Amino acid sequence: MSDKPRKLRSTEWFGSADKNGFMYRSWMKNQGIPDHAFDGRPIIGICNTWSELTPCNAHFRKLAEHVKKGVLEAGGYPVEFPVFSNGESNLRPTAMLTRNLASMDVEEAIRGNPIDAVVLLVGCDKTTPALLMGAASCDVPAIVVTGGPMLNGKLEGKNIGSGTAVWQLHESLKAGEINMHQFLAAEGGMSRSAGTCNTMGTASTMACMAEALGTSLPHNAAIPAVDARRYVLAHMSGRRIVEMAHEDLRLSKILTREAFENAIRTNAAIGGSTNAVIHLKAIAGRIGVELELDDWTRIGKGTPTVVDLQPSGRFLMEEFYYAGGLPAVLRRLGEAKLLPHPDALTVNGKSLWENVADAPQYNDEVIRPLDKPLVPDGGICVLRGNLAPRGAVLKPSAASPHLLQHRGRAVVFENLEHYKERIVDEDLDIDETCVMVLKNCGPMGYPGMAEVGNMGLPPKLLRRGIKDMVRISDARMSGTAYGTVVLHVAPEAAAGGPLAAVRDGDFIELDCTTGRLHLDISDEELATRLAQVTPPEHAMKGGYQRLYVNHVLQADQGCDFEFLVGCRGSAVPRHSH
Template sequence: MTIDKKRTLRSAAWFGTADKNGFMYRSWMKNQGIPDHEFQGKPVIGICNTWSELTPCNAHFRKIAEHVKRGIIEAGGFPVEFPVFSNGESNLRPTAMLTRNLASMDVEESIRGNPLDAVVLLVGCDKTTPALLMGAASCDVPAIVVTGGPMLNGKHEGKDIGSGTVVWQLSEQVKAGKISIHEFMAAEAGMSRSAGTCNTMGTASTMACMAEALGTSLPHNAAIPAVDARRYVLAHMSGMRIVEMVWEGLTLSKILTRKAFENAIRVNAAIGGSTNAVIHLKAIAGRMGVDLELEDWTRVGRGTPTIVDLQPSGRFLMEEFYYAGGLPAVLRRLGEADLIPHKDAMTVNGKTLWENNQDAPQYNDEVIRKLDNPLIDDGGICILRGNLSPRGAVLKPSAASPELMKHRGKAVVFEDFAHYKERINDPDLDVDASSVLVMKNCGPKGYPGMAEVGNMGLPPKLLAQGVKDMVRISDARMSGTAYGTVVLHVAPEAAAGGPLGIVQDGDWIEMDCSAGRLHLDISDEEMAQRQTARAEKLAQVKPAMQGGYQSLYIDRVLQADEGCDFDFLVGCRGAAVPKHSH
């Protein structure tokens, strides 16, 4: 890329004039002890920080930000750190997905309204990565992602345990009567024993890998453990690099191209990534004007072997993934087999994806398997369509049971999550191992926010019989740390009038992943009658919350197949300097 230090800086509209306005902007900033020369033609680099003690995954970001600042200063930039809404999945109710779009609006308007030439995006917990990329993409400024990194391996009874995944595992064992509640609680302290995000291939690690595969971060960003000194080196180098990106004019629109998204889809299959990536990548693409569709996941992703042996799909955790070579090792393995769709896709360091990774070291063929010994032959996200999901639904093959990937069973229906909790433990529940658990009204509008409740726990009476998996269908999401044969993101959702809302106990449902089919086995006439009756009931339903952000969310959120963004946020609005008000 070409360095052009004569390039007009965006921040000059604030700090570069010798008039009343320049006086005021500089003077107010000087109350922080900033000398004159900082305003003399230096790129102003915003450090967009999602630090929060309420987001434990991101609670170490103050230290990371300091290392970013060192890099910016070394490269001749002027760093300014600012906070944005930190939507952490671990504590935020009803779900961080409800506020992903709110956080993206915070980011977008913070960038557009302030004297920033570029931004470093400090991301970690699940929704912070897409939220910050969405906001920055809508402004199309130079931007680079710095992830907080995964926490160290969990430890319990002398064994490694994975964050999130162990909760689902042990909880089911308690319900099955295999362990006591005291044994369950004993794992709590050992699961999260250092700073960082979930150490499984959950949504946080998936989106960190997506950011790297998209080319929006430096190599190795996705996997360096949060407490490893190399994480701080990467932060420093990212700070240096963002200054160069300003002089090169390397904005997000030159990186977040269709090529980049197709590469990310292929990588998601290879790593056994979260189903949440489907929604988040669609939303980021929408902000950039890239027309990404569910069919792209079938066209690009299907047929790709999963070669990363990490929980919840496999055995290992993110520590081992980094020590084995991290995402660069995966990219090299894919590229050598011509499984990277676009090796020439540009990345933030000014090199192509393949230039960055073609010589990446590979240290462990158990953690990052060879292509002739995959964890699963086809790990591409399965897109299901049919009369039950006319606009699509998703399933993660690497986390599912192979014998259930083609299945026909009778529905056991839960009208919402509260009904599920009320009914699932009933010893008289009419359910067996072949049943299909169906949960409604947990989608974007229905929950609201589309919470991670789709991986419904199995009925205790079946767990006691040794049943470990069943087909489950909902319009909800599930945590990337979860597992099972779970159909998610059914669109349209029940609360928006989708066919899922008319399913009744005892209905037969057919699922065929290889054919991409999800079918409710009733006649067209019966379906039409039920839909009419359902529409009349929906017309009488009033939202639980009148006014406020939730009301805005329900009114304007798009469906899962569209990325669950707000309809008025789709598209790139650019970073034109707002008119001053002084």
């Protein structure tokens, strides 16, 4: 051991020759760790969301081994630890319910252990924001390594997108266009390798957000999960995190206001998921950066969507990587002076622009030129009005242009069960001009705010060839979904928001040009109806769900717990045994 003073946190545990130092080192040595691991070199935590119940992240054991090689090569010592793996594909009622729980797990694991810096192994939708939130609350040096997207899905010789294909095929099944055999035939081909959804769903979006924020090495977002270059990136991230520990390059130096503005602009350019609005707000809240819903309008509005990926476009993440990946997108934005802050610092010590200035661009169909966009204005549309006083959002790149200005008669579903029961009724009074309204599926009303906002259309309309209608709810929708869907209405119905007052037959006006969402009744009538609303009963009376309902913030505030907002740092009292 060296007596030379260090700034490393781990020396508080391992750096003394007294009783405590003896015990900490001795306990670690039962794993076969040699003396020189405690000579003052950085101890690097590898925060692993591996789980066989999270299929997107099921290959993370191998990924972690490559990170370890890089850490050891650079003179650090790696220690791998598990955290709650909130996978979207299996976890009920929704992985969003446990995003905050996972972030608490991450925060306390980092703060309470002898870790100088941390590698965040993320992949499935909520694992990326959860780990960034937890690490941001500790403000330690951290680098993101994403598991990567699956290979392209295949069906009848054609590419299909994970998630997106499910919505498309299920609608076709209900319309009678395909049979059950054809529907089930897609199962094996849709998910045919390790990795996250291969569309621009929430997992791919948040991987792009992590890269645009500067928290990962270039190309982290798009390398396919089974591509050898994914493991090279993990190795190089392991090397880099050791340098970051020596440099004290903490997250607060990366996650600046400028970084979040770059991410918002990037989300518009890639046609990213509406879920990014909630997650970026939550991450910003943990590091102490002010970020508001209106920032999405101010920064993102007018930005062309140039990435032609499902669900908005045609291609999948494999093609996106082969076309140049996110660096190619950022270069396009930068050359057009559309990158708000090109000098923003990233984890490799270089600016965002230095990382992408010479990025190759291989395919103008997948990553389109700015003058030939998929959608001229792909910025998240923020809506306000008497139906959403604190805002709602819509993804223009996934919507039908003819419905972005629409006035229609409301058909109301009081909750998800009511929707499921009513939508299949052949006598339901509904046509394509109506506006479908789903209540009580927000953060409190359906704890976790499930991805049910993209309500499937009535079978009787699907059979007529109707593919889209205006849908409004306080829920979220999967980033793999599509349609003219208004989401995250705040305040939600269960919190007494105006959505709770909507009745069958009311007229609702949507205008994405002016950002207006209006319920066509008087203020007096609205107030009268709201006074008569009874809040829904929650089946879960105790446990974590009760904690969630009691403390969750609304969608416009990022759905974090109010007591988790803010950076608490990494300092811990010295423990004496």
